[in-house]
Amino acid sequence: MTDVLPFTDGELAAIRGDFPILTRTVRDGRPLVYLDSGATSHKPTPVLDAERAFYEQHNAAVHRGAHQLAEEATDDFEAARATVASFIGAPADEVVFTKNATEALNLVAYAFSNAAPTDDPKDERFVLRPGDEILVTEMEHHANLVPWQELARRTGATLRWVPVDADGALDLSGLDELLTERTKVFAFTHVSNVLGSVNPVADLAARAHAVGALVVVDACQSVPHLAVDVATLGADFIAFSGHKMYGPMGVGVLWGRGELLEVMPPFLTGGSMIELVTMERSTYAPAPQKVEAGVPNAAQAVGLAAAVRWIESVGIERIHAHEAALVQRLLVALADRPWVRVVGPAAGRPRGGAVAFVVDGVHAHDVGQVLDDAGVAVRVGHHCAWPLHRALGAPATTRASFAVYNSAAEVDALVDALDRVPVVFGLDLERAAS
Amino acid sequence: MDLYQELILEHSKRPRHAGLREPFDAEVHHINPTCGDEVTLRVDVTGTGADAIVRDVSYVAQGCSISVASASVLADEVIGHSVGQALTTFEAMREMLTSRGRVAGDETVIGDGVALSGVSKYPARVKCALLGWTAFTDALVRSGVDISTTTIDSTPRQGVSS
Numbered sequence: 001m002t003d004v005l006p007f008t009d010g011e012l013a014a015i016r017g018d019f020p021i022l023t024r025t026v027r028d029g030r031p032l033v034y035l036d037s038g039a040t041s042h043k044p045t046p047v048l049d050a051e052r053a054f055y056e057q058h059n060a061a062v063h064r065g066a067h068q069l070a071e072e073a074t075d076d077f078e079a080a081r082a083t084v085a086s087f088i089g090a091p092a093d094e095v096v097f098t099k100n101a102t103e104a105l106n107l108v109a110y111a112f113s114n115a116a117p118t119d120d121p122k123d124e125r126f127v128l129r130p131g132d133e134i135l136v137t138e139m140e141h142h143a144n145l146v147p148w149q150e151l152a153r154r155t156g157a158t159l160r161w162v163p164v165d166a167d168g169a170l171d172l173s174g175l176d177e178l179l180t181e182r183t184k185v186f187a188f189t190h191v192s193n194v195l196g197s198v199n200p201v202a203d204l205a206a207r208a209h210a211v212g213a214l215v216v217v218d219a220c221q222s223v224p225h226l227a228v229d230v231a232t233l234g235a236d237f238i239a240f241s242g243h244k245m246y247g248p249m250g251v252g253v254l255w256g257r258g259e260l261l262e263v264m265p266p267f268l269t270g271g272s273m274i275e276l277v278t279m280e281r282s283t284y285a286p287a288p289q290k291v292e293a294g295v296p297n298a299a300q301a302v303g304l305a306a307a308v309r310w311i312e313s314v315g316i317e318r319i320h321a322h323e324a325a326l327v328q329r330l331l332v333a334l335a336d337r338p339w340v341r342v343v344g345p346a347a348g349r350p351r352g353g354a355v356a357f358v359v360d361g362v363h364a365h366d367v368g369q370v371l372d373d374a375g376v377a378v379r380v381g382h383h384c385a386w387p388l389h390r391a392l393g394a395p396a397t398t399r400a401s402f403a404v405y406n407s408a409a410e411v412d413a414l415v416d417a418l419d420r421v422p423v424v425f426g427l428d429l430e431r432a433a434s
Numbered sequence: 435m436d437l438y439q440e441l442i443l444e445h446s447k448r449p450r451h452a453g454l455r456e457p458f459d460a461e462v463h464h465i466n467p468t469c470g471d472e473v474t475l476r477v478d479v480t481g482t483g484a485d486a487i488v489r490d491v492s493y494v495a496q497g498c499s500i501s502v503a504s505a506s507v508l509a510d511e512v513i514g515h516s517v518g519q520a521l522t523t524f525e526a527m528r529e530m531l532t533s534r535g536r537v538a539g540d541e542t543v544i545g546d547g548v549a550l551s552g553v554s555k556y557p558a559r560v561k562c563a564l565l566g567w568t569a570f571t572d573a574l575v576r577s578g579v580d581i582s583t584t585t586i587d588s589t590p591r592q593g594v595s596s
């Protein structure tokens with residue numbers, strides 16, 4: 001495999017130049033150091049232009065109407081679907097556009113016949129009964145936890161979870177007891193939004209399929225940062241958000257195996273997704289339209305396709321390598337500061353673009369405030385992963401998350417600002433170091 | 435960092451009247467869901483009207499320095515005073531905290547609470563500063579105090595008793 005070339009200074013400057021918001025200053029004229037792309041990423045001009053161009057030139061309601069504008073809008077929307085599908089190695093009709101990943105995960109949860117408004121289940125895999133089990137993990141973002149809690153409550157199925165160990169890694173030692181023929185769904189994250197840990201999707205999926213369970217993967221922190229090919233990943237469904245991959249807000253993606261999308265009941269119903277409608281009952285269109293109710297967010301889908309093309313123009317492998325180098329730079333600097341405890345995989349283990357840490361004696365909210373004062377934007381709290389934080393024994397953490405437009409200088413700015421925390425809060429660093 | 439005045443750090447490192455004590459009339463547990471600040475708070479009140487006296491406020495506050503300091507200031511300011519005065523102080527704190535930097539706060543009304551005036555310029559921290567106070571009013575209600583009919587007490591304060 002050829003070595004991936006790091007960005008030259010010129011290349012990184014050109015990349016940053018594509019993002020107008022990066023010229024912003026904050027807090028008394030300080031340059032913005034944005035290290036919160038795990039929450040939402042910024043959007044390059046080609047994405048903004050694509051969405052605007054749709055509204056200015058091709059705007060119409062998709063899949064409706066026989067006039068020229070409607071044809072153009074529909075073509076644009078379906079071309080966007082094909083672009084996104086190709087990006088993840090899928091056929092176009094296996095890509096469903098949603099509002100975001102949270103809606104995509106809810107779509108799968110509500111596809112269970114006895115959780116959604118249908119009494120005509122086409123496939124036993126989408127029926128849950130008391131005694132059936134749903135398996136998740138303790139490290140899940142709430143979007144891949146709460147819908148399964150609700151599904152269990154509605155259907156009488158039992159929710160179980162793979163625990164994390166004290167370092168935040170999945171404790172797979174008891175998996176054989178947790179993943180059994182009673183398990184109908186195993187839902188887990190590809191890359192943790194807190195720990196950055198990368199879970200072994202193929203292995204876990206193989207074990208799930210061996211007992212007949214469906215595999216649902218939260219890919220929000222993987223698709224934007226590393227190459228994902230659903231043909232080899234092993235999952236039955238993946239969900240990701242457009243806004244975390246340089247795309248617009250308001251568009252997300254559910255990928256699902258065609259034969260599963262075919263038999264799943266829809267989640268949202270209404271216009272667009274129907275085949276035949278009478279007053280008494282309706283039948284539904286084939287997938288993916290069956291699970292895309294209402295006028296679609298076509299402009300946002302077009303924007304997401306532009307984001308995919310932008311990513312491809314830079315190269316996902318180069319993006320991945322660039323972010324990994326920034327993570328390493330930060331981990332090395334933090335290792336030098338014994339009053340900072342990084343959570344998640346040890347240095348050298350595979351890591352996604354998130355680095356969450358605890359400062360001894362200072363609450364994350366206060367750490368974030370000092371960083372914000374220096375123009376450094378991070379996230380603080382439990383990052384929508386509250387059970388994970390309880391398992392880690394940390395009420396809250398501070399999280400820096402990287403994207404393609406971040407630089408080594410920004411890592412240094414974060415560390416410099418972090419060094420102000422012990423000063424502001426009067427930490428005894430000598431005692432902390434012992 | 436203007437926000438973290440020495441007084442705030444002092445209150446957060448050594449919160450006044452901290453700990454859970456008996457007797458108490460009601461105990462509440464409040465959480466700030468966005469960041470995980472939490473407070474368990476008890477009140478000991480004599481009487482139920484506007485002239486009811488707050489004999490004790492005891493609490494355990496876990497979270498950011500703003501939430502802990504604010505709970506400490508709360509306890510300092512209301513213990514030994516009437517419910518009417520306590521609610522006046524609460525209203526003054528809330529007005530300052532939600533003023534986006536326009537209201538500096540009056541030390542004769544809110545005492546050390548003026549140290550938290552910087553919070554009003556950081557909307558994301560206002561809930562941290564209000565956490566203890568909203569827990570306190572919740573505990574008053576659960577103690578049987580009718581705070582809806584309690585009139586704001588405009589009697590000048592005599593100073594803080596401890």
